[in-house]
Amino acid sequence: MPAPSAATFKRLADLVAVPDAATRPTRPVLEAFTGKQLATVPVGTAQDAKDAITRARTAQNGWGDRPVVERSAIFNRYHDLVLQNRDSLMDMAQAETGKSRAAAQEEILDIAMTARYYARVAPKLLRPRRVAGMLPGLTKTVVRYQPKGVVGVISPWNYPMTLAVSDAIAALLAGNAVVLKPDSQTPYCALACVELLYQAGLARDLFAVVPGPGSVVGAALVESSDFVMFTGSTATGRLLAEQAGARLIGFSAELGGKNPMIVMAGADLQEVADAAVRGCYSNSGQLCVSIERIYVEQSIAPEFTRIFGERVTNITLGAGYEFGIEMGSLISEEQLKAVARHVDDAVAKGATVIAGGKARPDLGPLFYEPTVLTGVPAEAECYRDETFGPLVSIYPVAGVDEAVEQANDTEYGLNASVWAATKSQGEAIAARIRAGTVNVDEGYGPAWGSTGAPMGGMGISGVGRRHGPEGLTKYTEPQTIATTRILNLGGPRGVPPKLWAKILPPVVKALQWIPGR
Ligand code: NAD
Numbered sequence: 259m260p261a262p263s264a265a266t267f268k269r270l271a272d273l274v275a276v277p278d279a280a281t282r283p284t285r286p287v288l289e290a291f292t293g294k295q296l297a298t299v300p301v302g303t304a305q306d307a308k309d310a311i312t313r314a315r316t317a318q319n320g321w322g323d324r325p326v327v328e329r330s331a332i333f334n335r336y337h338d339l340v341l342q343n344r345d346s347l348m349d350m351a352q353a354e355t356g357k358s359r360a361a362a363q364e365e366i367l368d369i370a371m372t373a374r375y376y377a378r379v380a381p382k383l384l385r386p387r388r389v390a391g392m393l394p395g396l397t398k399t400v401v402r403y404q405p406k407g408v409v410g411v412i413s414p415w416n417y418p419m420t421l422a423v424s425d426a427i428a429a430l431l432a433g434n435a436v437v438l439k440p441d442s443q444t445p446y447c448a449l450a451c452v453e454l455l456y457q458a459g460l461a462r463d464l465f466a467v468v469p470g471p472g473s474v475v476g477a478a479l480v481e482s483s484d485f486v487m488f489t490g491s492t493a494t495g496r497l498l499a500e501q502a503g504a505r506l507i508g509f510s511a512e513l514g515g516k517n518p519m520i521v522m523a524g525a526d527l528q529e530v531a532d533a534a535v536r537g538c539y540s541n542s543g544q545l546c547v548s549i550e551r552i553y554v555e556q557s558i559a560p561e562f563t564r565i566f567g568e569r570v571t572n573i574t575l576g577a578g579y580e581f582g583i584e585m586g587s588l589i590s591e592e593q594l595k596a597v598a599r600h601v602d603d604a605v606a607k608g609a610t611v612i613a614g615g616k617a618r619p620d621l622g623p624l625f626y627e628p629t630v631l632t633g634v635p636a637e638a639e640c641y642r643d644e645t646f647g648p649l650v651s652i653y654p655v656a657g658v659d660e661a662v663e664q665a666n667d668t669e670y671g672l673n674a675s676v677w678a679a680t681k682s683q684g685e686a687i688a689a690r691i692r693a694g695t696v697n698v699d700e701g702y703g704p705a706w707g708s709t710g711a712p713m714g715g716m717g718i719s720g721v722g723r724r725h726g727p728e729g730l731t732k733y734t735e736p737q738t739i740a741t742t743r744i745l746n747l748g749g750p751r752g753v754p755p756k757l758w759a760k761i762l763p764p765v766v767k768a769l770q771w772i773p774g775r
Contacts, residue, residue, distance in 0.1 A: 524679025537701020
């Protein structure tokens with residue numbers, strides 16, 4: 259199966275929210291497997307982003323007032339369309355990023371699951387809610403959820419479909435409009451997903467895609483939107499947090515990780531090795547939740563290193579638009595250099611290569627072998643810093659306490675994986691880890707795929723959460739409407755103020771006996 263056709267790129271290019279696109283400067287979009295040009299994309303400006311926000315604001319007025327079930331119907335249709343069109347979507351995901359077919363499928367399934375989950379729960383989550391009023395029976399208090407307005411979404415290249423649209427799905431269902439700035443290397447992935455959303459019935463101005471440089475288009479979104487959802491590096495996240503903070507607008511960020519796996523004696527090492535391959539090398543390790551550090555109990559460390567090393571050496575690596583190849587390419591020269599630098603630096607400082615350890619230009623310009631290191635010293639860059647590539651290091655530990663201490667010895671706190679003799683031991687270890695998600699007996703999939711549960715980072719791995727109820731309500735302004743009935747705070751007519759002031763404290767005291775107060 260080849261990359262998507264020129265006609266597909268042309269059709270999708272017409273969807274960018276950049277007027278007179280034919281007259282604009284363009285940027286090439288490359289096929290990662292080969293380095294060949296697939297298409298070009300118009301480069302948007304700060305003004306394009308601001309204009310898209312203005313149009314989005316107008317469109318949002320009516321959208322926010324529509325019954326939630328009507329909004330949900332669009333996303334139920336979208337769920338079906340995404341699954342029906344999965345082959346062409348996977349082709350696009352692979353073409354722009356060089357990822358394996360299986361990693362491309364993860365994106366499609368994630369979008370479908372997120373659309374269905376939020377379509378189902380949004381009516382309930384957004385329903386006005388009665389809470390206990392100030393004075394029982396005398397104060398009627400209702401909490402309502404107003405949309406923020408226009409949400410700016412800034413997304414990265416590694417999962418360029420799901421990270422561009424899944425957060426937007428929740429924002430749209432909450433009644434907002436969205437303006438998206440996709441990563442410049444992967445604009446067509448975002449456009450291919452958004453095209454299906456328009457087909458499902460969403461008005462174009464409610465979800466505009468403005469491609470362009472982060473420092474120009476991304477910055478304009480932060481300057482003019484009402485809430486920013488960012489996925490990307492911790493460095494960019496810090497910058498955007500400052501800008502959003504200065505405007506006092508809401509900001510949610512899913513950032514980097516240096517995710518640990520703990521393997522205790524008694525775990526099935528063959529099973530751990532297979533799962534660690536998924537956990538470390540899915541999407542060629544260019545995955546925020548992928549594992550980069552493995553802490554193994556001393557007594558089983560040699561055996562685990564041997565089993566895992568053999569398994570990694572046998573990973574199938576290559577280009578191809580079909581299932582069966584386990585690992586694909588990296589996305590860019592920059593990524594290739596970053597991975598090679600981390601490996602070479604660790605080896606120069608004394609680390610041992612157990613598997614991989616080199617680029618594979620024979621397979622394509624951006625391939626790098628899945629790599630396992632041992633003996634990585636604390637001075638090596640990859641000891642603490644996120645590699646964001648197919649590199650994992652194994653460290654022996656004396657027992658659970660040292661494993662937990664080492665796992666938590668990081669500023670990051672995104673994801674972790676735990677393997678022990680029993681599931682309950684694994685869960686007990688998991689509860690001691692400072693990370694937003696922990697998977698017992700798997701790498702990252704079950705926690706990420708539990709769409710009903712919050713996902714996000716502690717420490718410098720993020721602010722706020724996606725998925726779960728909080729992944730939708732963060733896009734709302736909760737509003738309390740309290741209506742006074744029968745009696746107002748001045749007391750009953752005819753009761754002297756002094757007497758009323760005496761009555762109030764015992765009344766407040768008595769309120770403590772009423773449930774829910
Ligand atoms: P990046 O921060 O360089 O870029 C992400 C997006 O931000 C891109 O669209 C980029 O154009 C834009 N951007 C860059 N500078 C900007 C600026 N000054 N103002 C506004 N926008 C700007 O990140 P990346 O290298 O593309 O992505 C990899 C990083 O993302 C890794 O650290 C990875 O861990 C993280 N990530 C996190 C998650 C998560 O859910 N926690 C998911 C995927 C990736």
